[in-house]
Amino acid sequence: MVKPSFVDKDGIKKGAWSEEEDSKLRAYIQRFGHWNWCLLPKYAGLVRSGKSCRLRWVNYLKPGVKRGNYSKEEADLIIELHAKLGNKWSAIAEKLPGRTDNDIKNYWHTYLKKLSRRNAASTDNKQHPCEASPLTSILKEEQPYQISPHVTVQDESALNDIVVAESSSLHDFENSLPPLNDVNCVASDSTCLDSVEGNFWTEPCPINYFDQSSSELSYAELLSSNSYVLSPPRWLAEDVSSSDAVAEPQGNLWTEFLDKLIQNMESNLT
DNA sequence: AATGCTTACAACCGCACCTTT
DNA sequence: CAAAGGTGCGGTTGTAAGCAT
Numbered sequence: 001m002v003k004p005s006f007v008d009k010d011g012i013k014k015g016a017w018s019e020e021e022d023s024k025l026r027a028y029i030q031r032f033g034h035w036n037w038c039l040l041p042k043y044a045g046l047v048r049s050g051k052s053c054r055l056r057w058v059n060y061l062k063p064g065v066k067r068g069n070y071s072k073e074e075a076d077l078i079i080e081l082h083a084k085l086g087n088k089w090s091a092i093a094e095k096l097p098g099r100t101d102n103d104i105k106n107y108w109h110t111y112l113k114k115l116s117r118r119n120a121a122s123t124d125n126k127q128h129p130c131e132a133s134p135l136t137s138i139l140k141e142e143q144p145y146q147i148s149p150h151v152t153v154q155d156e157s158a159l160n161d162i163v164v165a166e167s168s169s170l171h172d173f174e175n176s177l178p179p180l181n182d183v184n185c186v187a188s189d190s191t192c193l194d195s196v197e198g199n200f201w202t203e204p205c206p207i208n209y210f211d212q213s214s215s216e217l218s219y220a221e222l223l224s225s226n227s228y229v230l231s232p233p234r235w236l237a238e239d240v241s242s243s244d245a246v247a248e249p250q251g252n253l254w255t256e257f258l259d260k261l262i263q264n265m266e267s268n269l270t
Numbered sequence: 271a272a273t274g275c276t277t278a279c280a281a282c283c284g285c286a287c288c289t290t291t
Numbered sequence: 292c293a294a295a296g297g298t299g300c301g302g303t304t305g306t307a308a309g310c311a312t
Contacts, residue, residue: 014282015305038297054298055281090300101300106279 013047017056021046025053026061059100066098070107078104078111 005015017025028044034057037050046053059065070078074096081092089101089108096104 016280036297049282050297051283051299052281058299059280087301102280105301110278 007047011047012049012052014052017060021048022056022061025057029057029061055102059102064098065100065103074099075107075111078108082108 005013007013024044024046034040037054040050041048041053078092081095085091089105093099093101093104
């Protein structure tokens with residue numbers, strides 16, 4: 001359903017994302033956050049543009065992104081918000097947890113097509129366009145609700161249960177992923193993701209491997225653990241003023257740290 | 271079974287805005 | 292204050308899958 005991948009003249013890969021690329025991007029962001037979209041692809045081992053990585057993460061890989069068909073309530077809310085806000089898809093998306101602006105935009109365009117066709121049909125029947133069927137009647141045509149290719153709900157009231165079940169399944173799916181080496185380790189404790197989604201630099205980090213005074217984990221133990229390394233090493237943060245806090249590294253310092261980190265990982269794995 | 275049409279949606283592009291230097 | 296770089300938004304495109312004929 002998407003463009004096949006290809007490499008452009010600048011050597012940047014475009015088009016459909018492979019599972020391997022998804023794994024790399026997901027693992028990298030879960031461990032390090034998206035500190036700089038432009039540089040991220042390089043350190044994540046991807047030959048994609050930063051924009052492409054951001055789009056893939058925001059619209060597809062980010063935890064909590066809801067997939068599947070829209071409920072009637074969601075659809076009605078979109079209609080209502082669009083009437084108020086116009087094509088402010090990001091603003092509309094804020095009111096629909098789990099839905100992305102791109103997803104809503106796509107949905108709206110699909111809806112518009114249906115509605116325009118309806119209106120055309122209504123006109124043919126000598127009915128005023130304004131009297132065309134509301135969205136709810138269009139949605140009625142689409143019952144039962146198809147939540148996923150494998151789940152169909154006959155009873156709308158069951159939707160909430162399905163959402164919960166689906167998120168559990170997603171968690172199970174993440175847990176079922178095989179452990180990957182180096183930075184491709186896939187986090188299996190999704191509760192830790194909150195700290196990634198918050199302020200990357202100031203949120204407390206579960207374990208800071210590089211803070212030798214607070215962690216006795218070996219490198220191998222760290223790599224096999226569910227922990228996230230979110231802070232730069234203390235030995236690099238020379239300008240740290242407080243013994244309790246790790247200062248936000250500046251540009252080159254952070255880049256240098258990541259280079260050393262990757263070198264460390266490679267030497268530890270060989 | 272083959273062909274053409276429609277639908278759904280992932281992904282790209284260009285632009286505007288914001289932040290940093 | 293201006294320039295440069297990064298980010299986010301909205302519009303658009305391309306294509307696989309599904310459906311109709």
